[in-house]
Amino acid sequence: MAKRKTTKAFKPYDDRSQPTRSIKGYPNTLRRSPAKFYPRVVSLADVTGPRFTAAAVTADDADLSRQAPGQPRALGQLITVSGRVLDDAGKPVPDCLIEIWHANASGKYIHHNDPSPVPEDRNFRGRGRVVTDAQGRYSYRTVKPGGYAVPDDRPGDTIGWWRPPHIHLSLFGANFAARLVTQVFFPGDPLNDADLILGRIPDKAARERLIARYVPRTTSNSAEGDAPLLFSHDMVLRGRFETPFENR
Amino acid sequence: MAKAKAKSTRRKATGAKSARFVPTAHQTVGPFFPVQFIRPSDNDLTGGLTDGRPRALGQPIMLFGRVSDINDAPAVNVLLEIWQANAAGRFNHPLDKNSGAAIDPNFSGWGRTATERDGSYRFTTIKPGGYPAGARSNRWFAPRLSMTIVGSGLMRPLVTCVYFPDEPLNDEDPQLAAIRDARARRQLIAVAEHHPAAPPGLPAFRFDLRLGGKQATPFLED
Ligand SMILES: [Fe+2]
DSSP, X not given: OOOOOOSOOSOOOOGGGSOOSOOTTOHHHHHSOOSOEEOOOOOHHHHXXXXXXXXXSOGGGGBTTBSSTTSOBOSSOEEEEEEEEEETTSOBOTTOEEEEEOOOTTSOOSSTTOOXXXXXXXXXXXXXXXXXXXXXXXXXXXXXXXXXXXXXXXXXXXXXXXXXSEEEEEEEOSSGGGXXXXXXXXXXXXXXXXXXXXXXXXXXXXXXXXXXXXXXXXXXXXXXXXXXXXXXXXXXXXXXXXXOTTOO | OHHHHHHHHHHHHHTSOGGGGSOOOOOOOOSOOOGGGSOGGGXXXXXXXXXXXXXXXXXXXXXXXXXXXXXXXXXXXXXXXXXXXXXXXXXXXXXXXXXXXXXXXXXXXXXXXXXOTTXXXXXXXXXXXXXXXXXXXXXXXXSEEEEEEEOTTOSSOEEEEEEOTTOGGGGGOHHHHHOOOHHHHHHTBOEEOOOTTSOTTOOEEEOOEEOSSTTOOOEEOO
16 A cells, blocks of 8 residues: 555557658657657656537538638548547546647648748638547548648758658647657648658557547448548546655 | 456457557657647746736746757757646645645646747747655655657657756756766756847746757656
């Protein structure tokens, strides 16, 4: 009973299932790349964190494919991505805020930093926010993003590769140490294998877990008139802290 | 046999192999994080100073600095997120059961901002209180903020802590004590410095971040 929690309240990430920090051919990773890391003493600051509830978002926030209900849809293949957020013990993470953004069907972001000359789409919302339910489930609707040529970072930097279609995701889990910023890709895209960002995760299984799964249509999921193509994607956040850290 | 069966049932129930519970890989946030996700009030944790929210308890302070890359060039459009205890040293979260310090309903403890073209950033917040290392421990963490840094080219979020100068608890802080290099320890302590945008009487602290090179900020293992 006197068993004491040590300061290691969560497992460090396994480097094989995380991308390398420096990527030759992606200059910003070389400019922004500490060589050394110091020991982290886990405290209440890591096992607690900001909390969000379903009240933080509206139903409109779950639809990136149009500006508002009743408005025309953006061009592109209508899709729904749904799945669960779990902790590393496989338990659902409820009330997890997920921020979502991606390029339009032509591969253009709604952002002043995107220099791409490809067309904008005024009907594309391009960003969304959802909060997981008690079972850790989430779902959002959007149009399938296009791939895009990676913009040169600065004059003289030629990066020169195409990013496969992907959706950016930012997750706030149950604690500050579980913060996750990731991307999700689409199955079968030939650009997936050549992507410098996805490709720099050493472990193949970890790479594959960033690729959404196509869900075949069934009578139960194709009822809607504008039935989208369905994809499923689960994510796992680090840490479970049912036992408060050395504290009560 | 029974064990194997139980295992296979569990696999079936969760729909995948056990590797599924490895934490999902990080990927860079990229250069196109929606500006709408950074609300103007997100870098003011105090309430009241920039809008009409009820004011949080404690000493308002400004935390500012410049984020630069390995060549000391400004790191533009880098997202900084902070998380901290309130003035009494209590985190606004159910896992902090330190009933000796009250929750401040007007203080969430979380904030976010992005660096400007010159790499600068600024938060207004409440000076945090120190907090106990644990119920069975008589050690304390000094007043500090936790900071997560994400940006284009950062393939995994960086994590660090910001401490304050002249705090008696700094000498016994378990995190500072775990950093053996005295120079690195000093780098984690913000410097009291005037900021032109700070109203009179608002203490300001500078905390610069260098994302690489010999002068790199001490980042913590993730
Ligand atoms: Fe992207």
